Amino acid sequence: QAAEAALSVGGVDDQTARAAWGSLASAEFSLNGAPAGLAVLERRLPEHAGDVAGADAELLAVRGLLRLYAAQTRSSVVDLRAAIQMSRAGFSQQHLPAAHVYLARALYVLGDWDEALVHARAAQAIVIDDRLSWIRGRAESTLGTIAAARGAWQEAEACLAVTREISQESGGEAWPELVSRLVESAICRARA
Numbered sequence: 001q002a003a004e005a006a007l008s009v010g011g012v013d014d015q016t017a018r019a020a021w022g023s024l025a026s027a028e029f030s031l032n033g034a035p036a037g038l039a040v041l042e043r044r045l046p047e048h049a050g051d052v053a054g055a056d057a058e059l060l061a062v063r064g065l066l067r068l069y070a071a072q073t074r075s076s077v078v079d080l081r082a083a084i085q086m087s088r089a090g091f092s093q094q095h096l097p098a099a100h101v102y103l104a105r106a107l108y109v110l111g112d113w114d115e116a117l118v119h120a121r122a123a124q125a126i127v128i129d130d131r132l133s134w135i136r137g138r139a140e141s142t143l144g145t146i147a148a149a150r151g152a153w154q155e156a157e158a159c160l161a162v163t164r165e166i167s168q169e170s171g172g173e174a175w176p177e178l179v180s181r182l183v184e185s186a187i188c189r190a191r192a
Helices: 002-008 014-032 034-042 054-069 073-088 096-110 113-126 130-149 153-169 174-190
Strands: none
Touching: 002 014, 014 034, 014 054, 034 054, 054 073, 054 096, 073 096, 096 113, 096 130, 113 130, 130 153, 130 174, 153 174
16 A cells, blocks of 8 residues: 555655555565566566666566566566666666575576576675575575585585574564475475
8 A cells, every 4th residue: 555655646756666666566466476466567667678777677676586476487587687687787776686596596497507506606695794684595595405406415404504594583484484494395305
């Protein structure tokens, strides 16, 4: 409701509007699933990632994440790569570590484990900063999943240990626990 109210106010600056669009898409995703979040962003972003303005790089990263959750994996890869490229071109965004994490996850799903590993390590390097701890568990989980699939047991177990520590420090929040269980599941699955 707050995001819709912000968007209905005339003369809202573009930065505020972008934040409202991102919040609205995230809320729709949380309440009604990834396709609902994507429907919101269809009203703001052009279909092709190459046509998205650099200032909307953060919204493009959100769309890439939502496309991954909506099982539109190849479209997700296109959006996330473009968002990362825009960041390299100077358009800063708080979703950069998430873009790397979810690009790694999408590439893993598609079977491109080498490039997935590159993006998982990039995310891991970015999230060393304490201000980005919100995404650190997801970066470690993605890296651990890839390591497990490759039989790199020590690395996978080290990632699991980090995700468990983050989960314990979170005070019972659901996401950190889920992320830890995902990497644990990946290790069990890889070990049959």
